[in-house]
Every structure is written in C-alpha cells, then in structure tokens.
Amino acid sequence: MRLTPADVHNVAFKKPSLGKRGYDEDEVDAFLDLVEAELARLIEENNELTQRLAAAGGDGAAAAAAPAPASQDSAPQPAAAPTVQPAAEPAPAPQAATAAVATGDASVQAARLLGLAQETAERLTSDAAAEAEATRASARAESEKLLSDAHTESDRMLTEARNESQRLVSDAQATSDKLVNDATAKAESLDREAQAKYAQSMQQLTDQRGSLEKKIDDLRVYEREYRSRLKEWLNEQLNQLDSSATGNGSPTAAPVGQLKKG
DSSP states (O other), rough: OOHHOOOOOOOOOOOOOOOOOOOHHHHHHHHHHHHHHHHHHHHHHHHHHHHHHHHHHHHHHHHHHHHHHHHHSOGGGGGGOOOGGGGGGGTTTTHHHHHEEEHHHHHHHHHHHHHHHHHHHHHHHHHHHHHHHHHHHHHHHHHHHHHHHHHHHHHHHHHHHHHHHHHHHHHHHHHHHHHHHHHHHHHHHHHHHHHHHHHHHHHHHHHHHHHHHHHHHHHHHHHHHHHHHHHHHHHHHHHHHHHHHHTTTTOOOOHHHHHHHO
C-alpha cells in the first residue's frame, strides 16, 4: 500500500466511547502533521535529487564530448590521430557519484521515513481498530451486564412484591379469622350469659311462684279453718240463743281471738 501525504492528512480515527480510554486526539493529530510535513519534504527532496541526477547525467555527457576539440587545437597536426581520449571521459564521475550517493541516501532515508510513517499509521490504525473493537466488546459486555442486572433486579422486585402481597393477604386473612373468632366467641359468651340470666330469672320466678302458691295454699287452709270455726261459733251462738230463749238466759259473745285461733 503506497502512502501519500494526502493519505496521512485525510486519515481519521474514531473517537473512543464516553468513559473509555484511547489515544489523545490532539497528540495523534500533531504526530500526523509532523509525518505529513516530513513525508512531503522527503518527496520534494527526492524529486529535487532526481532532477539533479538527471541534470548531472546530461552535463556529464556534454563534458565527455567537449575535451576532444580542445586536444585537437592544442596538439600538432601529426599527433591528431587519436580523436577521443578515454581518460577524459570519466572526469564528471565524482559529481555524478556524489549526486547518486546523495540521491541513494535520501531515497533510503525517505524510504525509511516513509516506511516508518506507514508503519506508524498502520500501527495507529491497528491500535485504533483494536481499541474500537475492545470498546465495542466492553460496551457489549457492559450492555449485557446491565441488561442481566436489570432482569435480575426486576425478578427480585417481582418476587418481593409477590411475597409482600402474599404476606399482606395472609395477614388480612389471619386478622379476619381472628375478628370472626373473637366475634363468635363474644356472641357465644353473651348467649351463654343471657341463657344463664334467663335460667336464673326463671328459677327466681319459679321460686317466687312456688312461694306465692304456698302462701295461697296457706291462706286457703286458714280460710277454711276460719270458716269452719266461724261456722261452729255461729252454731254455738244460735244454740245459746235457743237455750236462753227457752230458759230466759242471755247469749254470750265469743272472743275475737278465739275466731282467729289456729
């Protein structure tokens, strides 16, 4: 993959989720700016050295052709046979070699920096992707944990509410049973007390009735005895009247206490 300054300039990394760790955005941007500037400088320097190398190659060829006429003008006519001197041709070689070495060093340095920048960019991209994947995995795990905790809490609250409802119903049923039992026991107690009072009252009335009936019987007996004694006394008085009428005697009255006697 060929990396250009535009690639370095346009690269964008995802921001980490809120509360998650990641590379500092400002530091990454600053480093990418340095890589972009250095990469642009190396490319420009490489282009310049390439142009200089091309120019140096053209100048060397011209210099190799130029010494031949000069040697012909300065040399005597008989010695003009050798038209080209092989020793004069390598004259520009040191400049070309220097340019080639400089170009090679710059190319190596540019390739090294380019590789370093590409490696850094790939490492940052890989780290960002790994961080994003770790963030997604962490968020997924956190979401699943929150969902599991929510289900657990919901089940716990539902169980507690069900238990509380059953407890309230049980307490209400126990209270209702106690009230019913207390009311039943109270009613039975009142009924027993009422029956006891009724029986006591009836017994008292029965006793009073028996006492009154006994008194009535006593009064009837007394009445019969009183009538019998009164009748006897009246008969005695009549007999005495008859006797006194016959023998001129006067009747005697019976004492009142004798009538009530007995």
